[in-house]
Amino acid sequence: MDKHDGGDPLALRVDDPWRDAGAAGLWLPGQTVPAAPPEERAPAAAGTTGDRGAIYEEVQLSAAFREVRQRYRGFAFPMAAAFVTWYLLYVVMATTAPGLMGRRVAGQVNVAMVAGLAQFATTFLLTWAYARHARLRRDQAALDLRWTLATRTGQERVR
Amino acid sequence: MSGGRMAAGVYLADSAGEHQGLAVVLFTVFVTVTLVITAWAGRRRSSSVEFFAGGRMFSPMENGFAISGDYMSAASFLGISGLIALYGYDGLLYSVGFLVAWLVVLMLVAELVRNCGRYTLADVLSARMRQRPVRIAAGTSSVVVSVLYLVAQMVGAGSLVGLLLGGESTAARTWAVIGVGALMVFYVTFGGMRATTWIQIVKTVLLMGGTILLTVMVLWRFHGNVDDLLRSAAGGSGHGDAFLAPGLKYGGGWTSRLDFISLGLALVLGTAGLPHILTRFFTVPTARSARQSAVWAIGLIGAFYLMTIVLGFGAAAVVGSDTVRGSNAAGNTAVPLLAEALGGGAGTTGGTVLFAVVGAVAFATILAVVAGITLASSASVAHDLYTALRRPSGRHGRREPQDAMEQDEVRIARFAAVGIGAAAIALSLLAQDQNIAFLVGLAFAVAASANLPALLYSLFWRRFTTRGSVWAVYGGLVPALLLVVLSPVVSGRPDALFPGVDFHVFPLENPGLISIPTGFLAGWLGTVLSPEPADPQRFAETEVRSLTGAGAV
Numbered sequence: 001m002d003k004h005d006g007g008d009p010l011a012l013r014v015d016d017p018w019r020d021a022g023a024a025g026l027w028l029p030g031q032t033v034p035a036a037p038p039e040e041r042a043p044a045a046a047g048t049t050g051d052r053g054a055i056y057e058e059v060q061l062s063a064a065f066r067e068v069r070q071r072y073r074g075f076a077f078p079m080a081a082a083f084v085t086w087y088l089l090y091v092v093m094a095t096t097a098p099g100l101m102g103r104r105v106a107g108q109v110n111v112a113m114v115a116g117l118a119q120f121a122t123t124f125l126l127t128w129a130y131a132r133h134a135r136l137r138r139d140q141a142a143l144d145l146r147w148t149l150a151t152r153t154g155q156e157r158v159r
Numbered sequence: 160m161s162g163g164r165m166a167a168g169v170y171l172a173d174s175a176g177e178h179q180g181l182a183v184v185l186f187t188v189f190v191t192v193t194l195v196i197t198a199w200a201g202r203r204r205s206s207s208v209e210f211f212a213g214g215r216m217f218s219p220m221e222n223g224f225a226i227s228g229d230y231m232s233a234a235s236f237l238g239i240s241g242l243i244a245l246y247g248y249d250g251l252l253y254s255v256g257f258l259v260a261w262l263v264v265l266m267l268v269a270e271l272v273r274n275c276g277r278y279t280l281a282d283v284l285s286a287r288m289r290q291r292p293v294r295i296a297a298g299t300s301s302v303v304v305s306v307l308y309l310v311a312q313m314v315g316a317g318s319l320v321g322l323l324l325g326g327e328s329t330a331a332r333t334w335a336v337i338g339v340g341a342l343m344v345f346y347v348t349f350g351g352m353r354a355t356t357w358i359q360i361v362k363t364v365l366l367m368g369g370t371i372l373l374t375v376m377v378l379w380r381f382h383g384n385v386d387d388l389l390r391s392a393a394g395g396s397g398h399g400d401a402f403l404a405p406g407l408k409y410g411g412g413w414t415s416r417l418d419f420i421s422l423g424l425a426l427v428l429g430t431a432g433l434p435h436i437l438t439r440f441f442t443v444p445t446a447r448s449a450r451q452s453a454v455w456a457i458g459l460i461g462a463f464y465l466m467t468i469v470l471g472f473g474a475a476a477v478v479g480s481d482t483v484r485g486s487n488a489a490g491n492t493a494v495p496l497l498a499e500a501l502g503g504g505a506g507t508t509g510g511t512v513l514f515a516v517v518g519a520v521a522f523a524t525i526l527a528v529v530a531g532i533t534l535a536s537s538a539s540v541a542h543d544l545y546t547a548l549r550r551p552s553g554r555h556g557r558r559e560p561q562d563a564m565e566q567d568e569v570r571i572a573r574f575a576a577v578g579i580g581a582a583a584i585a586l587s588l589l590a591q592d593q594n595i596a597f598l599v600g601l602a603f604a605v606a607a608s609a610n611l612p613a614l615l616y617s618l619f620w621r622r623f624t625t626r627g628s629v630w631a632v633y634g635g636l637v638p639a640l641l642l643v644v645l646s647p648v649v650s651g652r653p654d655a656l657f658p659g660v661d662f663h664v665f666p667l668e669n670p671g672l673i674s675i676p677t678g679f680l681a682g683w684l685g686t687v688l689s690p691e692p693a694d695p696q697r698f699a700e701t702e703v704r705s706l707t708g709a710g711a712v
Contacts, residue, residue, distance in 0.1 A: 053696030060699040068706055076266040084427065087259045091423040094252055094405040095416040101248075102404030108389035112248050112404050119255045120461055123262055127457045130266055131450060139447060142707045149709035 055152055059145065068141045075133050079126060086122065090115055181511060185519035189365070190342065193358045193526070197346050200354035207565035208712075210572060211278040211538050212441040213352035215712075219448045221360060223455020226439045228359030229531040230257075230430075230456065231366060231463055233315045233524045234599050239464070241490025243471020244483050244497075247392070247402035249409055250471055252419070254464035256426030261460060263431045265453040271618050271705040273440045273449035277712055279535075280437050280610060281543040284617050284632075286704075287697035288625040291547045296632035298543030300609035301434040303636065304602050305536035306583060308433070309529055311598030313339055313587035316525045318491065319518075329591075336587045343529040344580035347537060348573045355530050356442060362527035367463065369520040373494070373513075374466040376501045377473035388469070391476035402475070418667045422600050425671030429603030432610030435535035446708050470494055477501065495521075529583075536579050541572035600669050601643060608635030608674035612682045618705055620686070624693045627686030634681020635674055642670035 059065050094101055094112060101112035203209055217225070235257065242250030276282035281297035313336050320335035346354055381388040389403060396402040409419040430436060440449040474483060474493040477500045486492040498517040502509030546568065590598070613631040616623040642665045643649065651661035665673075686693075704710050 053694075053700060056700040056703050057696050059703050065703060065707070069702070072706060080263065080266050083259065083262050087255070087427055088420075088423070090255070091252065091420055094248075095409055095419050098404055098406030098410050102400070102406075107386040108393065108403060109386070110404055113389075116248075116251050116255055119259060120465060123258055123457065124461060126262055127265060127454055130262075131454050134270075134447075134450060142446075145703070145707040146709045149703070149707065153710070 052153060055149070059149060064141065065145055068138060068145065071133075071137050071141075075130065075137075079130065083122065083126060087119065090119055181515035182518040182522075185515055186522050189361075189519060189523045190526075192361060193342075193346065193354075196357045196361070197350035197354040200350040200357065203353070205351060205569050207278070207542075207569050209353065210351035210569045211438075211534075211542065213356050215442060215444055217356060217442045217452075219443060219451030220455055221356070222439060222443050222448070222452035223459065224363045225356045225359040225442070226436065226452060226456040227459040227463070228363040228366075228527050229435055229439060230460055231363070231524065232312055232528045232599070233319065233521050234311065235464070235467065236366065236370070236524055237315075237319075237491045237494055237521055238489075240467045240471040240474060241483065241487070241493040242408070243468060244474035244478070244493035245396075245480055245490040246408040247396060247398065247472075247475070248405045249407050251468055252405065252409075252423070253426070254467060256423050257430070258457070258461050258464050260427045260430035261453065261457045263428065264436065265450065265457065267615065267618075268431045268437070269440055269449045269453045270446035272437055272614075273443070273446045274705045274708045274711045275618075275701060276437075276441060278438065278441055278542050279538050280432075280434055280614065281539065284613050284628055287617065287694065287701045288628055292629050293625060293632075294543045294547035296629045297610070297613070298539045298547065300605070300632050300636045301539040301543070302536050302579075303640075304432070304606045304610070305434055305532050305539070306579065306586070307598060307602040307605060308435075309532045309536070309579070309583040310586045310590055311602065312525055312529050312532070313583055314590055314598065316522070316529075317587065317591055319521055319525065332591060333588060336591075337584055339526060339529060340580050340584035340587075342526060343533050344576050346530040347534045347576040347580075351569075352438075352442060352534060355527075355534050356439075358527050358530055362523045363459065365520050365523050367459065369516060370463060370466045370470070373473075373498055373501065373517070374469045377469050377477070377497070380473075380477065380501065388472055388476055392472040393475075395477070396475045396480040398480075414666050417672065418669055421604075421667050421669040421672035424675060425600060425604035425607050425669055428611050428675060429605075429607035429671075432606035432614065433603075434539060434606075434610070435532045438535045438538060439531075446711070470497060473497055533576050533579055533583075537572045537575035540575035540579070541568045545571045545575075597648060597668060601639075604669055604671040604674060605636060605639045607671055608639045608678040609633075610635075612675075612678040616682050616686075617701070621695070621698050622686055622693045623682070623698075624686050624689040624691065626689045627682050627684075630685030631678055631682025634685070635678025638677045639670045639674035642667075642674060646670070 093115070098112075101110065101115065103111045105111060105114055203214075208215060235254070239250055239253050239257075242253060244250070272280075272283050275286050279297075280301055281294045284297045285293040316339045317332035317336045320331050346358060350358075377388070378385075381391070393399055393402045398407060401407060409415050440452070443449050443452055471493065474497040478493065478496045483490055483493045483496060486496060495514050495517045498513035499505055499510040502511070502513035504510050609632050612635055613628045616631060617628055645663055645665045646668055647655060647663045647666070648668050649656045649663065650658075651663040652658065655663075667673075700710075
């Protein structure tokens with residue numbers, strides 16, 4: 001896994017102007033999250049929102065985040081396009097070409113039955129593939145970024 | 160006590176009476192269990208996280224069962240297998256659409272929505288927009304979808320009484336609708352999300368148990384030979400080989416074919432916009448567990464629909480399509496009749512017991528589904544509509560303490576549940592003779608047209624703006640509803656809502672084919688015509704949060 005290009009989050013936190021401007025005071029990882037008031041009031045002040053937005057924007061442009069996004073989109077978008085097309089093809093075939101769909105394959109089983117069961121099979125298969133891809137290729141990198149952001153914005157209530 | 164009533168039921172000469180006795184006992188047991196669950200869940204302090212999200216600490220497996228419970232309605236259990244029993248393959252098309260839809264939820268929606276939202280769809284849509292207009296739009300469409308779905312389920316509950324308990328009178332149906340409505344309001348107001356979730360889990364276990372039992376019995380009867388089952392089904396249907404191929408129901412003119420394509424589109428895209436399904440993802444702690452619960456749900460729902468295919472063909476083979484049609488023209492009694500036949504036939508102990516079990520499972524199904532929808536819609540009223548409409552009139556700029564505000568939301572949600580329950584009861588009594596499948600299809604079409612375009616745009620499109628998102632919601636919602644009003648369902652046909660008049664212009668029953676593209680188009684147009692561009696920083700926040708879970712509650 002490649003690390004977030006911001007490097008050590010603690011080092012960054014010190015020269016982050018938002019931390020000094022905020023009423024939260026110095027916050028160290030061992031401590032509990034600052035009490036509710038600064039958290040609640042913070043978004044109301046325009047300047048603070050901008051700074052928080054800047055952090056998110058910086059993370060959005062970072063190589064680590066782009067990698068996570070690329071892995072997600074690179075899998076989910078083509079797969080979604082594929083199964084929606086496959087499903088629509090199936091529905092259109094079933095409604096417009098019943099003759100072809102009624103052709104026997106083996107015993108009583110016809111093309112329509114095979115196609116219908118294939119829809120079930122591809123759904124299960126894609127579910128498995130997506131879950132596996134997310135678990136192996138995305139979860140750890142996303143969690144790393146979440147921790148980085150948690151330390152930088154001080155907003156995260158980690159459970 | 161139940162043993163005594165069972166014995167009494169068996170010896171009753173009147174077969175309707177037998178069914179009634181045992182089914183009522185079983186149903187009473189289920190209602191008692193759910194009331195105990197509600198009382199147990201209601202002991203907790205009712206913070207808003209507790210009320211709307213059940214404390215967010217359900218495990219993926221529990222949530223997967225609950226999602227399946229929310230999704231597998233009586234329309235699936237009785238309706239789809241009934242359609243298969245009557246029309247063969249064309250009934251199967253429904254179940255494929257209902258299942259494939261879950262891939263959209265799993266891949267594009269579940270994790271991202273869990274990361275960005277707190278309780279409702281509107282949380283996600285308004286995350287980077289101006290709160291008020293977007294919340295009002297999303298809240299309105301959520302309530303519309305929920306009420307449509309709710310009415311469909313409650314009409315089903317009413318007719319189920321007539322079918323299963325032998326009470327053919329209008330009074331029995333009316334009381335069934337009122338009873339179901341009252342129970343669902345009670346679950347939601349006193350138990351919140353925690354009770355509703357556990358009721359769904361219990362219901363899913365019952366439903367899966369009943370379905371597995373019947374499926375095994377059907378396969379047993381045909382010695383596990385599927386080819387034999389299909390041949391008998393084709394024979395029992397009176398249609399021969401045509402029964403196993405598409406075309407019996409939707410093969411008529413081009414209108415009916417287009418109608419089915421429209422419905423198919425609505426089914427596959429609508430699930431990801433159903434408020435009561437999206438709300439479920441907020442009951443687990445992380446995006447990862449949201450994904451795992453979707454995987455559980457797909458496994459359960461897929462297995463369930465595979466079994467309904469066996470039950471549908473089994474009913475055609477064992478009972479015969481004509482007998483099913485004679486009992487109920489829409490085929491809703493196919494599964495109960497199949498159960499009776501598998502148990503040994505009418506009048507036998509086995510037949511009576513199985514018939515009653517199926518009836519009770521169907522009731523449990525309806526009751527759990529309506530509770531889930533009521534909760535989701537009351538959350539939309541309290542968390543979206545009420546919050547959005549109240550803020551500007553409140554003390555200028557000063558925000559109330561968070562805690563008081565949340566308490567307020569829970570209080571409003573409880574009132575909203577009562578109000579929505581009353582409205583749904585009233586509408587269901589009016590719509591008592593409507594076709595349930597049509598109402599469900601309509602709810603899916605509205606969800607796909609109004610909710611999904613706005614949701615996908617706000618998660619993935621950098622330039623999407625407040626105006627775009629408001630237009631996307633109304634641009635799907637209004638055409639969908641308008642097209643239904645102008646469709647043959649409302650006027651111009653003998654079985655229409657207003658059979659006397661004819662103002663139908665739109666030929667299809669399901670508006671999805673037109674209204675879903677309209678929703679996407681309106682969202683794009685609104686964005687392009689926006690006075691102010693999208694805020695790149697707030698999009699950065701939404702995108703980073705949706706994919707990493709940073710800042711998620």
